[in-house]
Amino acid sequence: MTLPVNGFSKLSKEEKITWLANQHFLNKEEGIKTIKQYWNTNEQLQVLHDEFIENTITNFYLPLGIAPNFLINGQYHTIPMAIEESSVVAAAGKAAKYWQKRGGFKANVLGTEKIGQVHFMYSGAFAKLNDFFNSIQPKLFKATNSITENMQKRGGGITSIELRDKTNELDNYYQLHCTFETLDAMGANFINSCLETIAKTFKEEAQNFNGFTSEEKDIQIVMSILSNYVPNCTVRAEASCKIENLNEDKDMPPKQFAEKFVRAIAIANADPHRAVTHNKGIMNGIDAVVLATGNDFRAIEAGVHAYASKNGSYQSLTSARVDGDTFYFSIEIPLALGTVGGLTNLHPLVKLSLEILDNPSAKELMKIVAVAGLAQNFAAVRSLITEGIQKGHMKMHLLNILNQLGASEEEKKYFIKFYKDKTITHSNVINEFNSLRSKNDSSIPK
Numbered sequence: 001m002t003l004p005v006n007g008f009s010k011l012s013k014e015e016k017i018t019w020l021a022n023q024h025f026l027n028k029e030e031g032i033k034t035i036k037q038y039w040n041t042n043e044q045l046q047v048l049h050d051e052f053i054e055n056t057i058t059n060f061y062l063p064l065g066i067a068p069n070f071l072i073n074g075q076y077h078t079i080p081m082a083i084e085e086s087s088v089v090a091a092a093g094k095a096a097k098y099w100q101k102r103g104g105f106k107a108n109v110l111g112t113e114k115i116g117q118v119h120f121m122y123s124g125a126f127a128k129l130n131d132f133f134n135s136i137q138p139k140l141f142k143a144t145n146s147i148t149e150n151m152q153k154r155g156g157g158i159t160s161i162e163l164r165d166k167t168n169e170l171d172n173y174y175q176l177h178c179t180f181e182t183l184d185a186m187g188a189n190f191i192n193s194c195l196e197t198i199a200k201t202f203k204e205e206a207q208n209f210n211g212f213t214s215e216e217k218d219i220q221i222v223m224s225i226l227s228n229y230v231p232n233c234t235v236r237a238e239a240s241c242k243i244e245n246l247n248e249d250k251d252m253p254p255k256q257f258a259e260k261f262v263r264a265i266a267i268a269n270a271d272p273h274r275a276v277t278h279n280k281g282i283m284n285g286i287d288a289v290v291l292a293t294g295n296d297f298r299a300i301e302a303g304v305h306a307y308a309s310k311n312g313s314y315q316s317l318t319s320a321r322v323d324g325d326t327f328y329f330s331i332e333i334p335l336a337l338g339t340v341g342g343l344t345n346l347h348p349l350v351k352l353s354l355e356i357l358d359n360p361s362a363k364e365l366m367k368i369v370a371v372a373g374l375a376q377n378f379a380a381v382r383s384l385i386t387e388g389i390q391k392g393h394m395k396m397h398l399l400n401i402l403n404q405l406g407a408s409e410e411e412k413k414y415f416i417k418f419y420k421d422k423t424i425t426h427s428n429v430i431n432e433f434n435s436l437r438s439k440n441d442s443s444i445p446k
Helices: 013-024 028-037 043-050 088-100 126-143 145-153 188-206 254-270 272-292 297-307 348-356 362-385 389-404 409-418 426-439
Strands: 064-072 075-082 106-109 114-121 157-165 173-181 220-227 234-242 318-323 326-334
Touching: 013 028, 064 088, 064 348, 064 362, 075 088, 075 272, 075 348, 075 362, 088 272, 088 362, 106 362, 114 188, 126 145, 126 157, 126 173, 126 188, 145 157, 145 188, 173 188, 188 220, 234 362, 254 272, 254 318, 254 326, 254 362, 272 297, 272 326, 272 348, 272 362, 297 326, 326 362, 389 409, 389 426, 409 426
Parallel strands: none
Antiparallel strands: 064 075, 106 234, 114 173, 114 220, 157 173, 234 326, 318 326
16 A cells, blocks of 8 residues: 655655655566666766656656658658657658658648636626726736847737626636737747736736726736637648549549548548547647657647537548549648747757757748648548558557567567568467467577
């Protein structure tokens, strides 16, 4: 039974690991050895990683893969992807190669507006509150000058502050709804600092407003926080070609492929059960690039899925249509990304990932990430409507199964060849592996 611990955060790293081993590990020595195996041999670099979060005991590795040949707006990109799921990077690369021959991808940023809100409670007449807000709005901007000065010099800053009446949703509830332009920064700390200053000024000024009664002056600030739902910070990516060029699937004529593909997207729009899995596949590509570039994939996930529900039901993030003799496939998605600040200035692999991407601006990164999601979705839907998803996925998963079984390099080569034209399942791999081992413990058939 685990016992509570006091002052855990004040323990040294070694002391934390010792406590952990004593409380949780069946084999203490093996557990500690595993933890320390993942430490970086460069002590300075390890300290850097230790200080990213609290109570660090070791590093948790994710593979960093590369998907080349992405032709976006006439320029080639090599896309870094950090993800643990097999077949994602391969699928992205395959889709990139497919569309490279058909004109590549087009992408454009539709907007970069980010949002933050001051949530507060007010008991009184809305007309008075509105008069107060209109009278002190310039002061709210002015109060943040010390925070926004450098951002304003670069063309960013606070773009609007609005008073919103939310009393239909909750008694006495109002918002100061603020919009921001943060340029190449994701801007979370900038936005939250601005909001807290705005809230403080708003509350202080209410005490001096003659139009309020003493009760109305008592405005209660509940919280000041950015929103990860950014429907006006969006990017659109598209791929298109003549239907006759959709000709790489031998068992399906191009016209049938186009019709079946469009129907698959329509199903994701009609049924939320399908839409969730459909969009999860999109996020395989998006999250992998977001992680590799040091951005907040949880924020992206939350905002994207809210956006998928903007029409009142959860739907596909991608669209497909046939117009005349042309097939069109596109995505429109909110992406609040940054290429400066945070981990982009600290994590060596994040710096390298951005270098692989030719050090893009935030807008350029939005385009690249949207294309990665579109490519991932194309690869998934293409597999589903042709040979099925499992054939390709299980081939990539084969190595994971063999690693779990402790296969040698010779055995891995043998089974890759063995399953070249066979259906792969977890159980039949285990059976074939055990059969091979029992027949020949000393050598592998050629």
